[in-house]
Amino acid sequence: MTKLSQHKTIRWGIIGLGNIAHKFAKDLLTVSNAQLYAVASRSQDKADEFAATYKAMKAYGCYEDLVHDKHIDAVYIATPHALHKETTLLCLENGLAVLCEKPFAMNSHEVHKMIACAKANNTLLMEALWTRFLPHYTYVLNLLNNKTYGHILKLEASFGFFREFNNNSRLFNKSLGGGSLLDIGIYPIFTALSTLGKPDSIEAYATFFDNGADASCDMIFSYKNNVKAHLKSSLLEPLPTEAIFYCETATIKINTMFHMPTTVSIIIDDKEELLDFNYQTIGYNFEIIHFNELLQLGKTESPMMSFEFSNQLIASLDAVRALIKLEYY
Numbered sequence: 088m089t090k091l092s093q094h095k096t097i098r099w100g101i102i103g104l105g106n107i108a109h110k111f112a113k114d115l116l117t118v119s120n121a122q123l124y125a126v127a128s129r130s131q132d133k134a135d136e137f138a139a140t141y142k143a144m145k146a147y148g149c150y151e152d153l154v155h156d157k158h159i160d161a162v163y164i165a166t167p168h169a170l171h172k173e174t175t176l177l178c179l180e181n182g183l184a185v186l187c188e189k190p191f192a193m194n195s196h197e198v199h200k201m202i203a204c205a206k207a208n209n210t211l212l213m214e215a216l217w218t219r220f221l222p223h224y225t226y227v228l229n230l231l232n233n234k235t236y237g238h239i240l241k242l243e244a245s246f247g248f249f250r251e252f253n254n255n256s257r258l259f260n261k262s263l264g265g266g267s268l269l270d271i272g273i274y275p276i277f278t279a280l281s282t283l284g285k286p287d288s289i290e291a292y293a294t295f296f297d298n299g300a301d302a303s304c305d306m307i308f309s310y311k312n313n314v315k316a317h318l319k320s321s322l323l324e325p326l327p328t329e330a331i332f333y334c335e336t337a338t339i340k341i342n343t344m345f346h347m348p349t350t351v352s353i354i355i356d357d358k359e360e361l362l363d364f365n366y367q368t369i370g371y372n373f374e375i376i377h378f379n380e381l382l383q384l385g386k387t388e389s390p391m392m393s394f395e396f397s398n399q400l401i402a403s404l405d406a407v408r409a410l411i412k413l414e415y416y
Contacts, residue, residue, distance in 0.1 A: 098124035100159040103166035112141040114371035127153035168264030172197040184211035220373035237335025242316040244275035247326030266300035272320030274346040279316040293411035
């Protein structure tokens with residue numbers, strides 16, 4: 088991949104203009120060497136409105152038109168999960184660097200195709216799992232990797248909220264990857280993999296909506312020395328949405344909404360120290376800055392969100408789906 092000038096403003100395109108694209112675009116405006124150049128939706132009116140809100144120069148009512156715009160350096164893909172693979176391939180085959188929302192794709196087979204295409208085209212590709220780049224999460228990772236408080240003895244991580252079932256909503260549409268596992272269960276699983284690594288065994292149990300989408304999922308990842316990660320996702324009830332690491336000499340708790348900008352508690356002998364990371368943005372700017380740096384250096388893979396890790400993450404999701412007998416197609 089060609090190395091870009093470190094002074095070059097990186098021109099971004101966004102494909103798929105739902106809620107998360109709005110958050111991404113808002114934070115993109117805070118990044119000094121980034122410009123929102125073009126946006127694309129299947130609806131021209133929606134693209135026009137989005138472009139006007141975030142001052143994009145171009146608005147396309149067709150994904151293909153954006154991909155063929157030669158002024159774009161990078162594309163953020165925020166389509167429904169089921170469209171991640173085909174949209175990513177379209178961009179990569181046209182030489183555009185891709186930051187694709189999590190989950191990377193619907194299954195390991197699709198992810199393997201995306202990575203192979205990136206390698207064949209010598210083009211940067213990264214899964215947009217923004218939590219990995221948030222300062223509070225990297226701080227906790229460093230504590231755990233350095234064994235500041237000894238080894239992890241147990242992990243508890245959950246993500247849950249209540250939504251009234253709506254068969255027309257993407258969140259509940261199984262054909263689009265809807266349900267709790269891919270949408271929010273990915274975060275507790277990511278937490279286990281990024282701190283404890285690949286488990287020796289997995290247990291999983293789920294409940295389902297009438298349309299076959301999973302309503303909740305309870306998972307246990309087991310590791311050597313009887314270390315376990317207790318993970319849960321639910322669209323039926325609010326959950327603490329915390330990540331708690333029980334270590335040998337302290338408990339490290341990433342407080343509620345652990346996957347997004349939040350605080351961290353260090354608890355030793357019933358005394359709690361609260362760490363505030365003074366976030367000024369929604370939090371998407373951190374992955375954007377990292378991605379821009381990779382582009383400037385001519386890199387085609389992120390060391391922080393590597394292909395190996397994305398493969399491991401989707402393989403874990405596949406393993407859970409097999410256990411709960413959840414099929415999307």
